[in-house]
Amino acid sequence: MPVPVLLVTGFLGAGKTTVVNHLLANADGRRIAAIVNDFGAINIDAELIAGASDGVVSLSNGCICCSLEGDLLRTLSTLLRRDPRPEYIVIETSGVANPADIVRNLMDPVILREAPLETVLCVMDAGTPPSALDDALMRSQLRVADIVALSKLDLADEGAGLRMREAIRAQRVPAVVVDAKHGEIPSALLFPASDRTPAPREPGPKRPSEERFETLSWTSDRPLSLPRLQQAIGKLAPKLARAKGLFETVEQPGRQMVFQLAGGRATLAPGEAPAQGVPRARIVFIAELGVLTKAEIDGIMEACVVVEDHS
Numbered sequence: 001m002p003v004p005v006l007l008v009t010g011f012l013g014a015g016k017t018t019v020v021n022h023l024l025a026n027a028d029g030r031r032i033a034a035i036v037n038d039f040g041a042i043n044i045d046a047e048l049i050a051g052a053s054d055g056v057v058s059l060s061n062g063c064i065c066c067s068l069e070g071d072l073l074r075t076l077s078t079l080l081r082r083d084p085r086p087e088y089i090v091i092e093t094s095g096v097a098n099p100a101d102i103v104r105n106l107m108d109p110v111i112l113r114e115a116p117l118e119t120v121l122c123v124m125d126a127g128t129p130p131s132a133l134d135d136a137l138m139r140s141q142l143r144v145a146d147i148v149a150l151s152k153l154d155l156a157d158e159g160a161g162l163r164m165r166e167a168i169r170a171q172r173v174p175a176v177v178v179d180a181k182h183g184e185i186p187s188a189l190l191f192p193a194s195d196r197t198p199a200p201r202e203p204g205p206k207r208p209s210e211e212r213f214e215t216l217s218w219t220s221d222r223p224l225s226l227p228r229l230q231q232a233i234g235k236l237a238p239k240l241a242r243a244k245g246l247f248e249t250v251e252q253p254g255r256q257m258v259f260q261l262a263g264g265r266a267t268l269a270p271g272e273a274p275a276q277g278v279p280r281a282r283i284v285f286i287a288e289l290g291v292l293t294k295a296e297i298d299g300i301m302e303a304c305v306v307v308e309d310h311s
């Protein structure tokens, strides 16, 4: 039986992992495998994805639309050789991916027969200014979408959803637009119950990939001080397109916290227990090329580290 593929795309911090988590939590017994691509060297997303009944495969330190395209196809082949096979495969792209290049690779005749691309979902922050839809990366993500999910409607003003729908229509995107509060999208919409083989898609000619963002990782084997971290993020935030991390704090020792900076909004929430052998603090920073240096990040972040007194 062919295994339908759902491709989830959308800009940095739009809410893709949140949608994938919601889908996996509502899998109703379906065996779903997830492939998660983080552009940074540390795949934070793979750790934040809970409950893929058929496992999470993490592809990091590059983009599955370009440098990791071979890894994506090899991962798909490995998943298809599993016994039993997964019933569905979800691929979450990184926020900087041009999904047209991924769609083109998925049109490979063998992949199309065995793992047909059923649905492309683009997650879009409802608070995004409509003018941002002129951005080439956002346009590339919208253009291939069958469904556009508007996230963060709870944070945006009342008319935001309407304005965004109009802006999407103005781009002549033929997609269905749905609301996705905290990632909620009916799974029947994402995995339609049919055994038809989807028709091949025409993603257009390959364009040279434009390197626009870079990712800088910072790790520490010591816990962080929360007030100092707040100061550090205050200094770094104006230069960042996205940041996310997992770390222990001095204030709550032994407990891992999840830090997110997306759309200029920073949040901190309790996380799962850390895996064995990982650094106590791992943070990925994403910025436009040339805006931030590793030395600047190291200098600012080292001030958050607290040397524990074991005497």
Ligand SMILES: Nc1nc2c(ncn2[C@@H]2O[C@H](COP(=O)(O)OP(=O)(O)OP(=O)(O)O)[C@@H](O)[C@H]2O)c(=O)[nH]1
Binding pocket: 010, 011, 012, 013, 014, 015, 016, 017, 018, 019, 045, 093, 094, 095, 151, 152, 153, 154, 155, 180, 181, 182, 183, 242, 244, 260, 262, 267
């Ligand atoms: N209030 C609110 N927050 C949301 C919603 N959807 C996502 N978020 C938050 O937005 C932040 C980014 O969400 P993610 O799901 O990690 O976004 P992403 O698109 O996977 O991010 P990258 O892959 O790193 O680019 C997290 O702090 C989420 O909790 C929503 O509908 N409402």
